[in-house]
Amino acid sequence: MKVLIVDDEPLARQRAARLLQELDGIEIIAEAANAEAALAEIEQHQPDALLLDIAMPGMSGIELARILAERESSPAIVFCTAYDEYAIAAFDAQAVGYLLKPIQREKLAAVFGRLSRLNKAQIAALAELEPPTQRRQLSSSGPQGISLLPVSAVRYFYADHKYVSAVHPDGELLIDDSLRELEQEFAAQFVRIHRNALVALAYVQGIERHGVAGYRVKLQGLADGPQISRRYLPAVRALLAKGM
Structure with missing residues (x-):
């Protein structure tokens, strides 16, 4: 399974990469420090799964997931989150992979063992959990892929x-x-x-x-x-x- 790690914190990416390398059948194909860079990596490498931070400067992880959900084929998504236990329970109820920071080896292995594709219904449920914020980026899909434009x-x-x-x-x-x-x-x-x-x-x-x-x-x-x-x-x- 080809995995892309997306997190704005270098130490968090390093920890995730170290733990993923201990799992059988996992290949880390790239890392990205923000959602915009992640889109470019996805276009280039076509990963099977994303280990995706939710709270990042610029486009959030959930905004990125919304964009990917519009595609016919998109990678499975495992969110990294600092939400409290109630929000985590809601994530789990929607059958969306999640990991609470700091990532634990056993939970990482369990989540990647039951990955599922993220669908639009799950995205909508996640949006209700996310603090209401305005988009910072607009997106458009075309023959050349996804184009982004800052609202500013x-x-x-x-x-x-x-x-x-x-x-x-x-x-x-x-x-x-x-x-x-x-x-x-x-x-x-x-x-x-x-x-x-x-x-x-x-x-x-x-x-x-x-x-x-x-x-x-x-x-x-x-x-x-x-x-x-x-x-x-x-x-x-x-x-x-x-x-x-």
Whole structure:
């Protein structure tokens, strides 16, 4: 079984690697210090299983698991967690492999002896246990694999028919989220200016005329911002008056 170790703590990775090497049939094919690096390693090595830390800077282990769960074929996942006994019981009830830090040899051997694939229902159960946090990364699957974009780089989201794009200074990323979902999740960071557009408050520099009677938002890092509809123009002006 090919295993990828994903943990932001070097000592934790070293301990995990040492214990895994004592198990028969285990090959450690790579290590990753964060979820983003893990995605690259997964694409390159196609591991059978991940030993995955939950709490990491940037994308969490559960966020990574959500991305992998969308694939037709994904590695089995064993979570490393510091959750209390009640949360651990819930993990166990969902038949998801878990290990409490610091990892114990006997428990490591037992978990890897009963690995199962992580499905969407299990991901949903884990999400309820995870402290509610906003995503720091957006993801999109395409012919070239998974593309990631920091939410902090997004200037605005816009919807075009069934598709939503996240626009940033270097281009745009097509994502699966709806504008309504994005508006709810990032209510403190983005504001609606049109039925088909949300803008990042941190990058708004003002408004400017567009055409005969239209207006659009000026955004840092972009030559052209999205159009403001008449319905939302008073609210945008009010926000600007308050200094956003």
